[in-house]
Amino acid sequence: MTMVNATTQAAPRVRVLRIQRGINDQITGFREEAVDYNQPLALDYDPLIEMTRRENSPFQMSLIEALVSKPDAANMLRDGIRFMAFEQMRQMPRTWSLLARTETSGRKEEEYLRDAGFGVIPVVPSGSPVPFIEGSFDGGTKITNHLHRMGVQVTGDDIKFDRTGKVRQIASGLGRSAVVTEESDFYAAITTTANYTRNSTTGDNDTGANQVTTTFNALGLDAALTTVSTSKDRKSGQYLGYKADTIWTTPKMEFPVKQMLMSERIVRSNSAAAEVRGTGEYNPYMGLLDKIVISPWVGTSYQWGVCDSTVYSFVVQTVEPWQVLQEGMVETSEAWLINNAIRYIISGYYGMGFVDDRAWFFSDSTTAPTVS
Secondary structure (H helix, E strand, O other), rough: OOOOOOOOOOOOOEEEEEEEHHHHHOOEEEEEEEOOOOOOOOOOOHHHHHOOEOOOOOEEEEOHHHHHOOOHHHHHHHHHHHHHHHHHHHHHOOOHHHOOOEOOOOOOOEEEEEEOOOOOOOOOOOOOOOOOOOOOOOEEEEOOOOOEEEEEEEHHHHHHOHHHHHHHHHHHHHHHHHHHHHHHHHHHHHOOOOOOOHHHHHOOOOOOOOOOOOOOOHHHHHHHHHHOOOOOOOOOEEEEOOOEEEEOOOHHHHHHHHHHHOOOOOOOOOOOOOOOOOOOEEEEOOOOOEEEEEEEEEEEEEEEEOOOOOOOOEEEEEEEEEEEEEOOOOOHHHHHHHHHHEEEEEEEEEEEEEOOOOHEEEOOOOOOOOOO
């Protein structure tokens, strides 16, 4: 997988497709939600422009000399940069929130039950002893929180010569980097093959390993969906009731995935081929999954995966939300005195990881999709 450095590379484009349903849960169409991380920030109110505008005049004016000769202008810039950074965050939906469970944390790390499937609750008449569950509780999963920080400087020249366009880019860049960091960490975790540990041989499902190298086609999708839907408790053998509702994949896989999951009919391109599917026109895969997430963070080839996003399987825990801080500015501040600059820092404290990977399936295939 190609990792994205949020500080040096342009943020990629992510698309999410949702099924629209009508009366009696019938499929009425599909809606695409495009998240373009390179879109210009559009705001009704731009504090960096308003602060340099003369009242009742369409023309911009230079900042008052008293403000730029001293770092007092930073007090005005601070609110403007914070506002635009958080507005950029708001305009960039986190695609990980479609797949993960969110929690709050107040410690360096949190521990969760690794295997919390309790099986079927038996019938126990009144007066009879209550049987206690045989869930194997396969230890605990620890998710560690990490502090993320990055600094940026606005020089005195940028302030003195009203380079608000440059300052605006700095502000939006800070907000964009915060969301890019979360997205990069999330997709790195769900595409790491070592994070998938379940198999039919260990009593986790009826199909096989939940991480394989299988080509995307009808048979491959069948195996992936069955791996998730037959997930069960290791000790009691009871099924957990998981059902994949989301497929996530790379841009190279967008059209094959759409073709299989969004087509109303199946059309055979070669009737002489030994195809498993193709004996009818009805497409049983249409509307089978509610969400399609297409992201370059998944990989650069033909990687794909499915998951049940409704269960407690992947956790993103927050200690401190993202915040933009400015160094306290006076004439003798180190940044201003030595570098003639105002320093800003964006920081966030969070952790993420798998709690139960039985609800997930991942294929690290590098082979183009086939019809089989």
